[in-house]
Amino acid sequence: xxxxxxxxxxxxxxxxxxTRYATFAExxxxxxxxxxxxxxxxxxxxxxxxxxDADKSNAVLICHALSGDAHxxxxxxxxxxxxxxxxxxxxxxxxxTDKYFVICSNVIGGCKGSTGPSSINPAAGKPYGLDFPVITxxxxxxxxxYLIDHLGIGRLLCVCGGSMGGMQVLQWVASYPERVRCxxxxxxxxxHSPQQIAFDEVGRQAVMADPEWREGDYYGHGQPERGLAVxxxxxxxxYMSDKSMEEKFSRRLKEKDYSFQFKTDFxxxxxxxxxxxxxxxxxxxxxxxxxxxxxxxxxxxxxxxIPAERRAETRFLVIAFRSDWLYxxxxxxxxxxxxxxxxxxxTYCEINSTYGHDAFLLEIEEETHLIKHFLDKTYKGYNVR
Amino acid sequence: xxxxxxxxxxxxxxxxxxTRYATFAExxxxxxxxxxxxxxxxxxxxxxxxxxDADKSNAVLICHALSGDAHxxxxxxxxxxxxxxxxxxxxxxxxxTDKYFVICSNVIGGCKGSTGPSSINPAAGKPYGLDFPVITxxxxxxxxxYLIDHLGIGRLLCVCGGSMGGMQVLQWVASYPERVRCxxxxxxxxxHSPQQIAFDEVGRQAVMADPEWREGDYYGHGQPERGLAVxxxxxxxxYMSDKSMEEKFSRRLKEKDYSFQFKTDFxxxxxxxxxxxxxxxxxxxxxxxxxxxxxxxxxxxxxxxIPAERRAETRFLVIAFRSDWLYxxxxxxxxxxxxxxxxxxxTYCEINSTYGHDAFLLEIEEETHLIKHFLDKTYKGYNVR
Numbered sequence: 001x002x003x004x005x006x007x008x009x010x011x012x013x014x015x016x017x018x019t020r021y022a023t024f025a026e027x028x029x030x031x032x033x034x035x036x037x038x039x040x041x042x043x044x045x046x047x048x049x050x051x052x053d054a055d056k057s058n059a060v061l062i063c064h065a066l067s068g069d070a071h072x073x074x075x076x077x078x079x080x081x082x083x084x085x086x087x088x089x090x091x092x093x094x095x096x097t098d099k100y101f102v103i104c105s106n107v108i109g110g111c112k113g114s115t116g117p118s119s120i121n122p123a124a125g126k127p128y129g130l131d132f133p134v135i136t137x138x139x140x141x142x143x144x145x146y147l148i149d150h151l152g153i154g155r156l157l158c159v160c161g162g163s164m165g166g167m168q169v170l171q172w173v174a175s176y177p178e179r180v181r182c183x184x185x186x187x188x189x190x191x192h193s194p195q196q197i198a199f200d201e202v203g204r205q206a207v208m209a210d211p212e213w214r215e216g217d218y219y220g221h222g223q224p225e226r227g228l229a230v231x232x233x234x235x236x237x238x239y240m241s242d243k244s245m246e247e248k249f250s251r252r253l254k255e256k257d258y259s260f261q262f263k264t265d266f267x268x269x270x271x272x273x274x275x276x277x278x279x280x281x282x283x284x285x286x287x288x289x290x291x292x293x294x295x296x297x298x299x300x301x302x303x304x305x306i307p308a309e310r311r312a313e314t315r316f317l318v319i320a321f322r323s324d325w326l327y328x329x330x331x332x333x334x335x336x337x338x339x340x341x342x343x344x345x346x347t348y349c350e351i352n353s354t355y356g357h358d359a360f361l362l363e364i365e366e367e368t369h370l371i372k373h374f375l376d377k378t379y380k381g382y383n384v385r
Numbered sequence: 386x387x388x389x390x391x392x393x394x395x396x397x398x399x400x401x402x403x404t405r406y407a408t409f410a411e412x413x414x415x416x417x418x419x420x421x422x423x424x425x426x427x428x429x430x431x432x433x434x435x436x437x438d439a440d441k442s443n444a445v446l447i448c449h450a451l452s453g454d455a456h457x458x459x460x461x462x463x464x465x466x467x468x469x470x471x472x473x474x475x476x477x478x479x480x481x482t483d484k485y486f487v488i489c490s491n492v493i494g495g496c497k498g499s500t501g502p503s504s505i506n507p508a509a510g511k512p513y514g515l516d517f518p519v520i521t522x523x524x525x526x527x528x529x530x531y532l533i534d535h536l537g538i539g540r541l542l543c544v545c546g547g548s549m550g551g552m553q554v555l556q557w558v559a560s561y562p563e564r565v566r567c568x569x570x571x572x573x574x575x576x577h578s579p580q581q582i583a584f585d586e587v588g589r590q591a592v593m594a595d596p597e598w599r600e601g602d603y604y605g606h607g608q609p610e611r612g613l614a615v616x617x618x619x620x621x622x623x624y625m626s627d628k629s630m631e632e633k634f635s636r637r638l639k640e641k642d643y644s645f646q647f648k649t650d651f652x653x654x655x656x657x658x659x660x661x662x663x664x665x666x667x668x669x670x671x672x673x674x675x676x677x678x679x680x681x682x683x684x685x686x687x688x689x690x691i692p693a694e695r696r697a698e699t700r701f702l703v704i705a706f707r708s709d710w711l712y713x714x715x716x717x718x719x720x721x722x723x724x725x726x727x728x729x730x731x732t733y734c735e736i737n738s739t740y741g742h743d744a745f746l747l748e749i750e751e752e753t754h755l756i757k758h759f760l761d762k763t764y765k766g767y768n769v770r
Contacts, residue, residue: 105570194653195622201654202618205661206591209611226594233587234619237580242713245579251684266681269586270578276590296651299636325710328627 013082014090014097017074019045019113024146029109031143037133041122044147045070045113046105047202047274049089050097051155056378059153060095061144062104063168065360066235066291067283069112072104073097087364100157100380105147109291111284114143118284128286130216135290137298141171148179158375159373160184162360164291167298170335173314174300181319182315182378183325184371187324187360189331190338191299196326198294199238203231207285216286228285229276231297236275240358241323297318306336312344317374319349319367321359347374398467399475399482402459404430404498409531416493416528422518426507429532430455430498431490434474435482437538444538445480446529447489448546448553450745451620451676453689454497457489458482471658472749479753484764485542490532492553494524494676496669499528503604503669506527515601520675522549522683526556543760545569547745549676552683553722559685559697562584567700567763569756572709572745574716575723576684581711584623585677586618592670601671613670621660626708626741683766690723697729702759704752706736706744732759744764 024031030040047070052059062072062085073089075082083104095102106114109132117132126133148156159172159180165190172180189196200249207213210227218224240248249268288348306312316339320332329350339346351366353359360367408428409416413423432455437444447457447470452724458474460467468489474480491499494517502517509516533541544557544565551573557565574581592598595612604608625633634653691697701724705717714735724731736751738744745752 035758062554091669193627194634194636194651195625195627197636197651198618198622198630198653198657201651201657202615202622205618205658206594206615209591210594211596230587230591230594230615233583234592237583237587240580242578242580245583251576251579251582266579266582266586268583272583272586273590 002251012090012092013086014049014074016077017047017049017071017083019047019070019076021045021113022147022150022363031139031146032053033133034136034138035134036365039108039115039133039135042108042115042143042146043113043119044105044108044115044143046103046147047071047073047083048151049073049102050100052101052151056153057155057157058099059101059103059148059151060158060160060375061148061156061172062089062095062102063144063159063165063186064104064107065161065163065165066295067279068165069110070104070106070114071112073102078133083359088367088371093362094364095160095375096372100375103147105144107291108143109135109140109287109294111287116284117216117286117290126220130286131218132286132290134293135289136294137167137171138175140294141175143166144168145176145179155179155181157379158182158184160186160371161188162186163188163357164295167295170300170305171298173312174305176313177306177310177314180314182317182374184317184319184374185332185335186319186367187321187327187332187357188335189327189337190301190305192296193331197296199234199326200296203234204289204292206230207288211341213285216289218285223280228283228288229273231288232279233272233293236272238326239357241354243323243354244310244356244358247354257360295371296336301334301338308342309340312339312342314344315378316344316346317349317370318346319351319354319360319370321351321355321357321363323354324359326357388419397473397475397477399434400702401462402432402434402456404432404455404461406430406498407532407535409535416524416531418518419521419523420519424493424500424518424520427491427493427500427528427531428498429500429528430491430503431488431532432456432458432468432537434487435485437536439487439680441538442540442542443484444486444488444533444536445543445545445760446533446540446541446557447474447480447551448487448544449492449528450546450550451680452664453490453550455489455499456496456497468679470746473752473756479749480518480545480757480760481757485760488532488536490529492676493528494520494525494672494679496672499719501669502601502671502675504575512604514604515671517671517675519678521679522552522556523560525679526553526560529553530561530564531619534721540564540566542764543567543569545571546573547571548573548742549680552680555685555690556683557695559690562691562695562697562699564686565699567702567759569702569704569759570717570720570754571704572712572742573720574712575686575720577681578716582681584619584711585681588619589674589677591615591619591672598670601674603670608665609670610665613665613668614658614672616673617664618657618661621657623711624742624755626739628708628739632734632739646722677712686719686723687747691727691729693727695727697724697727699729700759700763701731702755702756703731703733704736704745705734706738706740706742708739709742709744711742
């Protein structure tokens with residue numbers, strides 16, 4: 001079933017794609033961060049799929065989650081797997097590249113080509129480490145705005161993303177409402193609850209407990225792999241649901257003998273270790289710290305999202321998943337409540353899924369159905385105007 | 386409010402109590418473990434409160450959870466705080482020591498006086514470390530049985546416990562049904578789900594990722610404190626609920642400035658770090674590994690609890706808490722379903738609480754109401770017979 005879907009995806013795939021880089025080195029493009037510090041020059045890694053209309057009205061910005069990157073769709077030459085949301089982006093897909101110009105950029109603070117703690121600090125000639133300033137979701141969005149300016153786009157047809165991507169969607173509306181025609185925040189929140197902060201904090205503590213972390217100054221020595229793997233394992237539990245774990249692993253044993261001495265015996269343990277070990281090969285530990293902090297600081301509740309005096313012009317499609325206990329339904333419902341209070345045009349959709357928070361990456365059919373229609377309608381309305 | 390309750394508890398307190406130790410050194414008391422290995426001599430730390438009847442019909446065994454110990458009630462001379470379930474055990478309390486003889490013992494594998502991985506291995510003249518054999522909930526109960534024999538008690542009026550204590554309750558019924566008049570499993574399960582295993586496994590990984598763990602051979606060098614603290618922090622998140630965290634911390638800041646560099650800024654972070662740091666002073670890291678594994682291995686689903694051919698003689702009171710997402714309601718309901726299938730006399734009570742899994746330690750009033758009555762009724766029925 002999944003193999004078949006994969007083949008289908010390949011057929012409709014964008015084929016080979018390429019990551020590009022834009023550097024904003026000039027002084028106006030030195031980013032003034034919400035924390036008051038300046039960061040620059042900054043580089044953003046990004047990819048684009050499809051073609052920008054003559055009137056530049058068909059641009060869709062996709063925002064990635066905690067561990068994502070600019071490579072949202074298509075294949076990098078030689079790679080087995082396509083980009084992280086390939087099933088949603090391509091010819092005929094939810095974000096139909098025959099119609100739309102799709103952009104995805106790696107967030108600042110990240111480690112996939114955009115400026116982050118593992119980048120060279122020009123003032124010091126070595127990686128920033130903890131000299132990298134605190135960044136916020138607002139800073140990430142401000143950096144993306146440079147890119148959108150750079151691409152010559154005034155107003156985005158749509159900004160869409162799940163989890164931390166959804167926070168960026170909300171932040172775009174809060175910071176640049178006139179530049180967002182429609183917004184699709186998925187499986188996200190106006191702000192983290194203490195439980196969400198707590199899970200992030202334990203992940204950070206796991207990283208910082210690893211002596212290989214060296215107070216963030218580990219570049220050239222190798223990553224704090226064990227701590228980061230533990231952090232990722234905690235994350236994975238929260239991305240799944242009790243039910244999806246039951247369906248995937250139940251209590252099946254990998255190996256069991258009574259002389260085990262804490263080797264892997266349940267399948268779920270093997271899975272978590274595998275995911276943890278894999279993660280450390282592709283993600284920078286300091287980026288993990290900075291990005292999770294940005295999520296914890298994020299808070300557009302109250303008047304921050306849409307000020308009281310302003311009527312929202314942006315159309316909204318808010319999507320949540322019933323088994324998502326990391327970003328529970330009530331958080332998406334609260335987004336909708338605040339939008340309705342501002343008389344925004346907001347549609348709320350709950351998708352039945354057992355996948356938990358991961359559902360935003362997996363419930364392709366349902367999401368396609370909702371998004372394709374919503375986007376087409378917004379696009380047509382836009383062109384009629 | 387809580388201070389007042391504390392004062393009230395002091396008034397009705399047992400006063401000073403003492404931990405005692407029983408060692409089973411003789412060959413029949415060498416424990417044959419479920420894993421096939423032999424362990425001995427074994428020592429059990431235990432406390433008793435109240436007086437054993439002449440006909441020995443009023444004995445209640447209290448089983449502790451993961452990080453508990455034999456000191457369930459009363460005060461150790463010089464201590465500020467009483468035992469871990471003092472609000473439930475004492476004159477006039479749920480387990481009324483004016484009527485009942487209450488016993489609590491530290492599990493084997495533990496580190497509070499009973500034989501565990503930090504005990505001296507007589508064969509090696511140094512602490513067991515990872516030479517300690519794998520132990521199961523069944524082994525813990527078999528060791529407790531020696532103690533009950535040693536105290537000259539044939540049949541226990543009641544076995545009660547929450548969380549891992551509840552597993553021991555179920556195991557007592559599975560192993561020695563004729564010796565348990567009534568059983569009160571609280572906030573527990575017939576077996577761990579993959580999600581529960583996953584949380585335990587991440588905790589173990591956090592401990593084992595700490596180089597101070599030294600493959601379990603850290604005695605004399607100091608504990609793997611940082612890893613164990615992370616494990617405990619993960620645990621604490623799962624013991625609370627989204628709602629109780631919201632009520633206790635919301636998003637209140639301890640300190641916030643944009644030069645924070647991963648210090649504590651949200652209150653919930655400070656709380657978790659405090660609980661983690663405190664735990665490592667009082668708990669052995671290897672015990673954490675062995676005991677969580679025992680919980681993960683536990684499985685009395687199906688015929689294990691009560692074989693098909695046997696009608697259950699034990700009366701049951703099964704208690705669960707609505708906000709407990711670590712041991713969700715469906716797990717307690719499954720216990721009741723299996724009991725009913727064997728025509729057992731089983732009462733199921735769901736308590737409304739926002740405390741999450743911690744509720745079994747905090748919802749004293751509700752638990753007292755349910756247990757006091759159930760116990761008295763069983764006791765009277767017993768004496769009438």
